[in-house]
Amino acid sequence: MPITRRAFLTEVVWSSMGTSLVLLAGCQRKTAERAAPDDVRGYFTADEKATLAAACERILPRDHDPGAIDLGVPDYIDRALVAAVMTKWRAPLRKGLADLDSRARTRTGMAFAAAGTPAQEEILAEVQAESRRRTGFFRRLVHLTLEGAFGDPRHGGNKGGAGWRLIGFTPSPLAPQGLAQLRGRG
Amino acid sequence: MGENVDVVVVGSGAGGSPVALELAQAGARVVVLEKGRDFDPGELAHDEILMQRRDYFVPFPKDEPHTLRNSPDEPATRTPQGWTSNIVGGGTVHYSGFFLRMKPVDFRLRSTLGAIEGADTADWPIAYDDMEPHYARAEREIGVSGAWRRHPFEEPRSADFPMPPLAEHPFAARIDEVGRKLGVHPFPMPRAVLSQSRGGRQACVACSVCGSYGCPIGAKGAMPSSLLAAARATGRCEVRPGSMAFEVAVGADGRAAGVVYRDATGETRRIDARCVVVACSAIESARLLLLSQSSRFPRGLANGSGLVGKNVVFSSLTKGHASFARASRPWLAGRLSPFVNRAVQDFYHLDPAREGVRKAGTLQFLLAHANPIMNAERIMNRKGGPVWGQELKDRLRAARDEVRLEFETFAEFLPSAKTFVDLDPEVRDRFGRPVARMTVVHHPADLAALRFLAARGMEVMRALEPDDAEVGIAAGQTLFIQGGSCRFGDDPAASVLDRNCRAHEVPNLYVTDGSFLPSSGGVPLTLTIVANALRVGTHLAERFRRREI
Numbered sequence: 001m002p003i004t005r006r007a008f009l010t011e012v013v014w015s016s017m018g019t020s021l022v023l024l025a026g027c028q029r030k031t032a033e034r035a036a037p038d039d040v041r042g043y044f045t046a047d048e049k050a051t052l053a054a055a056c057e058r059i060l061p062r063d064h065d066p067g068a069i070d071l072g073v074p075d076y077i078d079r080a081l082v083a084a085v086m087t088k089w090r091a092p093l094r095k096g097l098a099d100l101d102s103r104a105r106t107r108t109g110m111a112f113a114a115a116g117t118p119a120q121e122e123i124l125a126e127v128q129a130e131s132r133r134r135t136g137f138f139r140r141l142v143h144l145t146l147e148g149a150f151g152d153p154r155h156g157g158n159k160g161g162a163g164w165r166l167i168g169f170t171p172s173p174l175a176p177q178g179l180a181q182l183r184g185r186g
Numbered sequence: 187m188g189e190n191v192d193v194v195v196v197g198s199g200a201g202g203s204p205v206a207l208e209l210a211q212a213g214a215r216v217v218v219l220e221k222g223r224d225f226d227p228g229e230l231a232h233d234e235i236l237m238q239r240r241d242y243f244v245p246f247p248k249d250e251p252h253t254l255r256n257s258p259d260e261p262a263t264r265t266p267q268g269w270t271s272n273i274v275g276g277g278t279v280h281y282s283g284f285f286l287r288m289k290p291v292d293f294r295l296r297s298t299l300g301a302i303e304g305a306d307t308a309d310w311p312i313a314y315d316d317m318e319p320h321y322a323r324a325e326r327e328i329g330v331s332g333a334w335r336r337h338p339f340e341e342p343r344s345a346d347f348p349m350p351p352l353a354e355h356p357f358a359a360r361i362d363e364v365g366r367k368l369g370v371h372p373f374p375m376p377r378a379v380l381s382q383s384r385g386g387r388q389a390c391v392a393c394s395v396c397g398s399y400g401c402p403i404g405a406k407g408a409m410p411s412s413l414l415a416a417a418r419a420t421g422r423c424e425v426r427p428g429s430m431a432f433e434v435a436v437g438a439d440g441r442a443a444g445v446v447y448r449d450a451t452g453e454t455r456r457i458d459a460r461c462v463v464v465a466c467s468a469i470e471s472a473r474l475l476l477l478s479q480s481s482r483f484p485r486g487l488a489n490g491s492g493l494v495g496k497n498v499v500f501s502s503l504t505k506g507h508a509s510f511a512r513a514s515r516p517w518l519a520g521r522l523s524p525f526v527n528r529a530v531q532d533f534y535h536l537d538p539a540r541e542g543v544r545k546a547g548t549l550q551f552l553l554a555h556a557n558p559i560m561n562a563e564r565i566m567n568r569k570g571g572p573v574w575g576q577e578l579k580d581r582l583r584a585a586r587d588e589v590r591l592e593f594e595t596f597a598e599f600l601p602s603a604k605t606f607v608d609l610d611p612e613v614r615d616r617f618g619r620p621v622a623r624m625t626v627v628h629h630p631a632d633l634a635a636l637r638f639l640a641a642r643g644m645e646v647m648r649a650l651e652p653d654d655a656e657v658g659i660a661a662g663q664t665l666f667i668q669g670g671s672c673r674f675g676d677d678p679a680a681s682v683l684d685r686n687c688r689a690h691e692v693p694n695l696y697v698t699d700g701s702f703l704p705s706s707g708g709v710p711l712t713l714t715i716v717a718n719a720l721r722v723g724t725h726l727a728e729r730f731r732r733r734e735i
Binding site: 151 | 234235239240241246395521556561562574578579582587
């Protein structure tokens with residue numbers, strides 16, 4: 001569905017008042033997933049994950065602050081897709097990653113992960129320009145990259161809360177540790 | 187099968203919990219059916235991914251949509267909007283607890299404003315004075331923090347707030363100061379958030395993650411921490427999570443016989459009761475009645491008048507924001523209270539009209555919610571976005587220094603024949619049941635009021651000397667503030683419920699969420715829903731004691 005002005009407005013209204021459920025097509029039923037334990041198998045193959053990591057790093061590159069790979073974003077996405085609620089996200093992402101690779105091979109003769117920053121940026125800009133739809137690969141990639149960078153570290157991204165420091169978010173004192181202390185005080 | 191209790195309540199939120207409490211205290215055996223799960227106040231409570239971006243509170247449109255259109259002539263599209271919250275406690279779990287009362291004028295909208303073309307306004311069958319004791323009791327029992335300050339539209343009160351206001355952000359005093367210059371009267375927003383510990387509940391620790399999340403320590407006046415906890419403590423009120431009502435069953439005598447529901451294991455069951463109370467939000471309560479068709483009620487239960495689902499009201503919304511760099515403002519440095527808590531009601535009812543506006547509502551000021559992922563998305567998408575790469579990173583870092591103050595409104599949404607809920611003729615949920623279709627059309631008077639309020643909000647914002655300020659949403663509505671689908675009144679031809687919120691056509695069926703409301707008022711509806719449910723609960727408890735139930 002293209003982003004009509006009305007769709008945008010209703011989403012913003014929704015967000016502003018509380019639950020900011022993100023309106024993305026293709027989300028599947030099931031209850032909210034719990035944190036993935038460390039030994040959980042991810043969804044992607046090693047090659048796909050390398051492409052994913054390179055793409056996430058272009059969205060949020062390392063400079064004097066950590067980038068997407070430092071923050072564990074590819075791990076977050078790899079695990080997030082295992083959850084039943086994300087079933088409908090799998091095929092579009094897998095297809096999109098394959099597309100990045102094939103564009104990179106045409107352009108440079110190498111896989112996307114090895115194509116180098118300038119070529120990767122050009123390819124992503126191209127894909128972004130071609131995929132303005134909410135359900136398009138680029139939108140999904142950015143959506144998950146920001147979740148992995150700034151979501152709760154229990155999901156495998158935002159390592160050590162470094163993403164929160166990057167944007168100046170102070171986690172609640174009622175995060176698990178503080179909560180235990182408060183309850184202890186009773 | 188064969189289960190039989192005194193009362194079944196459908197919904198455990200602001201409309202269901204007070205009734206369950208009153209009846210259980212009177213000795214009735216009550217079962218509360220709740221579609222959602224039990225809220226887990228543990229470590230997940232502040233997890234943005236789970237709470238805001240998955241289906242923890244609201245189902246995905248793929249599974250259990252509503253459909254929405256802005257005109258009867260256009261196709262309706264799937265949306266998650268129109269749900270309040272699928273969880274024990276309903277919308278009170280993640281609400282912000284802005285606990286404003288309606289004003290006497292809201293109870294007499296028709297006689298105050300006269301007939302308005304294109305609107306279907308009505309006076310309530312009861313007056314503000316009838317509701318006042320229940321407002322006071324709701325504030326007392328839930329624990330509302332606030333301060334009684336004079337302003338032109340303060341409502342008559344029999345008692346002060348039960349506890350002092352929460353600690354305030356420095357913006358509060360600045361808004362007060364600016365208000366004096368502009369000739370308006372900002373006052374502390376009453377909050378259903380404890381400023382003092384009491385009754386085993388801990389006072390708020392100003393954690394900054396409040397609106398749109400559950401409270402892990404029970405400082406927020408969510409029903410499971412307050413009235414529903416008291417109901418359960420009687421030992422006579424059982425809450426069944428994961429239980430979605432499919433139909434209110436009707437007996438040969440035309441009375442409600444019980445409720446058919448899907449239980450937590452996926453079985454379809456029936457529970458019989460001498461009295462059925464429906465309170466699963468204005469949209470879903472109307473849907474449940476419309477789905478409860480029988481030979482006696484072919485158009486839906488209690489719908490002989492054809493008015494179930496009509497005259498739906500929401501809360502009209504305009505919203506603006508202003509940004510303030512910390513670097514140049516030492517008073518914004520350090521760890522500050524997350525609560526600005528300032529409301530302005532000088533424009534509640536304008537007599538004579540100003541700029542063609544007679545009824546507007548509440549303007550309130552607050553800090554942007556603490557949702558780091560959503561904020562990162564906003565920063566990415568603004569001004570020529572979405573941007574990515576180095577530009578995104580630079581933007582995110584720059585935004586660290588920025589404090590974002592917002593204004594938003596709770597404004598009148600005039601009822602009309604154009605805004606209603608019915609059963610979608612095509613779309614079904616994952617259980618195969620027709621979903622609620624919402625047709626939402628603003629009355630022109632609402633839009634004029636929003637323009638007026640946005641201008642007043644921007645005056646305050648500019649007087650605060652921000653780096654930047656703009657209106658973000660010129661005109662919209664908050665769809666989870668909802669009422670009016672089963673209007674109450676004394677005339678069975680013009681209303682679904684009587685003054686005690688009992689269905690005119692079914693003597694043992696009550697609807698106690700926001701469905702009864704003939705007008706939206708210019709405030710959030712939760713406090714009024716709780717107060718009214720306490721009022722109806724008192725009536726039901728008396729009937730139970732007299733063995734009429």
